[in-house]
Amino acid sequence: MTATVSESRKSGFFFDFDGTIAPIMRDPGAVLPVPGAVERLQALSSLVGRVAVVSARPAAFLCERFSRAPQVALFGLYGMQTVVDGQVRTDAEAEPWAPVMRGLAADAARDLPGEILIEDKALLVSLHYRSVPALRGAVERWASAKAAELGLREQHGRMVVELRPPVERDKGTVIAREAESLTRAWYFGDDISDGRAFDVLRCREEHDAGFMGVSVAVANGETGDELARRADFTVDSPEDTPVLLDQVISAFPGHPPPALTLDG
Template sequence: MAQTPRPTHPLSIDEAWAFTAGQAASTTFFFDFDGVLSPVTDDPDASQPAPAVLGVLERLAGVVNRVAIVSARPVSFLRSRFSSLERVDLYGLYGLEVWHEGDVVTNPAALPWVPAMSDLAEQAKAELPGSILVEYKRLSVALHYRTAPAEAATVERWGHEQAERLGLRVQGGRMVVELKPPVDQDKGMVITEGVRDAGCAWYFGDDMSDIKAFDALRAREAVDPSFFGVAVAVANPETGAEVSSAADLTLDSPDAVAEFLRQGLERF
């Protein structure tokens, strides 16, 4: 039987699902967590997957080659939310940590930065306004100003000053400034490696760091005419316009992601 031709961009949902169903054995689905599988919350520790997400990811993992979550959250957090999923790989801290087949692997280049990040988190709590939520992630520190948007400039300035002082990298996001070790690792690099042997891959994202993942799908298509990548944005009032402009499709919410996957699974 002749192979289904790779769809061209811009593409229709029907085209995307039809090709994916025909290439299921070589397809990977990648998902960001916050804003994609879970609604964004004022308190990051309160975030939970949307109600239908766990079931639909388990079903998806049963019919495609691989399902993975690629997040700024630590693997320990992701494990606490997805412990019931046996066939889903977890990439934490933009890929600095990886959970695969029961083991956590940490990028050794990042480990020496653990003490500095701990100190930085304490410094942030002491120097920034009390309305700023400081999230210590062992290998990064996130400064959330969602509940205090008027402090955005203060947080941005403080974050960049500390990054310059310590030689850190700054990752902007949805009402958050994150400080990371100067280690070459981002979501785009995760996807570049993850699609090396894939015939098809989807990435679902909602924030600025996810655009690098979209770009990785495009780069793979450029060098492999048989590869097909689908970039899906999830709408939001902060970074939605820029992320959607880089995507093939846009969905309204984490609940819409779950329903979109449920409908797509009917094609398999």
């Protein structure tokens, strides 16, 4: 913490969204950040060089949730979307895959049982089996066959399989680029895809003696154990992330944590 405060302008705080600063819910469209998270990220963004959210969510979804934190950078669809001056920009390499992904979403709706929630995010299709965990195997087999047929990437997560274009974008590539000019970087995540960001921080530490990475895992009974084993710190739930951030914020001289509000 002291090292981060002393190099605050060269420090960055990066966050996954679902399961990290927001609860996991059966209806993904209904999810909001946990109370106090937006305020903490905004407060941090005035204290350190970079604060960003890196998620599989579309950037437009993140923009709605973080409208009160304008200094927080937002990366959607694993970095295939960024927000520049309030406008969502889509990666030029990923964009040509839109028709393939549209076809995939239609195939999923036709082939998979009705209980599977299909989220069509234009360049990423999420297949949620949370309401019927017994269908996991069937969903994974279907997704693997489609990934092989269409040349797509597969990402497994908490009760979800995601398919996306084969472009080099993931939480690790985003963090590697974002942390390039930083000497301190913290990453908060809860799921398998967040392990890529942990790896990037660890690798940078091994090759750069002046760099310090801090990996924070948000525990969960689904995929959280593996990530927790590799983390520097673990918090018990998304609701505890603002509590940890309060400790960080209050380590900065003259900066008490912001007052908690009920609307997130």
